[in-house]
Amino acid sequence: AQSVTQLDSQVPVFEEAPVELRCNYSSSVSVYLFWYVQYPNQGLQLLLKYLSGSTLVKGINGFEAEFNKSQTSFHLRKPSVHISDTAEYFCAVSGRGGGADGLTFGKGTHLIIQP
Amino acid sequence: GAGVSQSPRYKVAKRGQDVALRCDPISGHVSLFWYQQALGQGPEFLTYFQNEAQLDKSGLPSDRFFAERPEGSVSTLKIQRTQQEDSAVYLCASSLVLQETQYFGPGTRLLVL
Numbered sequence: 001a002q003s004v005t006q007l008d009s010q011v012p013v014f015e016e017a018p019v020e021l022r023c024n025y026s027s028s029v030s031v032y033l034f035w036y037v038q039y040p041n042q043g044l045q046l047l048l049k050y051l052s053g054s055t056l057v058k059g060i061n062g063f064e065a066e067f068n069k070s071q072t073s074f075h076l077r078k079p080s081v082h083i084s085d086t087a088e089y090f091c092a093v094s095g096r097g098g099g100a101d102g103l104t105f106g107k108g109t110h111l112i113i114q115p
Numbered sequence: 116g117a118g119v120s121q122s123p124r125y126k127v128a129k130r131g132q133d134v135a136l137r138c139d140p141i142s143g144h145v146s147l148f149w150y151q152q153a154l155g156q157g158p159e160f161l162t163y164f165q166n167e168a169q170l171d172k173s174g175l176p177s178d179r180f181f182a183e184r185p186e187g188s189v190s191t192l193k194i195q196r197t198q199q200e201d202s203a204v205y206l207c208a209s210s211l212v213l214q215e216t217q218y219f220g221p222g223t224r225l226l227v228l
Binding site: 004034036041042043044045046049090092102103104105106107108 | 119148150155156157158159160161163171174206208216217218219220221222
């Protein structure tokens with residue numbers, strides 16, 4: 001079984017400032033890691049994913065995340081945010097062990113961009 | 116082609132009513148997942164299909180919840196005798212194969228009065 005903790009329920013940031021959204025996970029097996037974004041009244045859109053290889057993963061809209069196995073973290077970063085980045089961000093994991101693996105999500109972080 | 120589509124987008128039901136929620140996955144996607152997202156929470160896994168086979172239904176909250184995918188394409192999530200605690204957004208996702216990226220539909224927002 002896996003679990004995901006998103007440490008901040010809300011993160012207010014000024015436009016053009018950098019941002020980091022934190023995600024920690026626990027799992028008894030190796031995992032794949034994902035960040036999804038959800039705009040109001042829309043479904044989830046994949047930002048980026050870590051499957052294997054380089055621990056620094058680049059995604060869409062200028063976002064990137066770094067997998068840290070020793071700290072069981074997968075924090076999301078963007079060097080300069082835009083007003084259009086206002087949304088809910090979800091970190092998720094799935095097990096690599098085969099079988100049916102639905103995603104396990106964190107509770108989400110609401111990113112609020114202030115002009 | 117088109118992404119994952121779900122219908123209806125909104126559903127209001129009286130307590131005790133049965134409802135059926137439909138999901139059209141991306142054409143050719145083998146895996147299909149249902150999730151329940153309560154207000155202010157992250158999505159929670161309900162059930163998973165590989166083609167027409169329901170391989171995991173461990174997340175279904177009660178025996179009032181039933182899902183099917185008879186021809187390995189369109190899926191229906193049925194909730195019998197709806198209760199107020201069933202009010203949530205129900206998300207459907209599909210992937211080409213298991214453990215590939217899941218693509219989500221816009222969800223069906225269910226309100227039980």
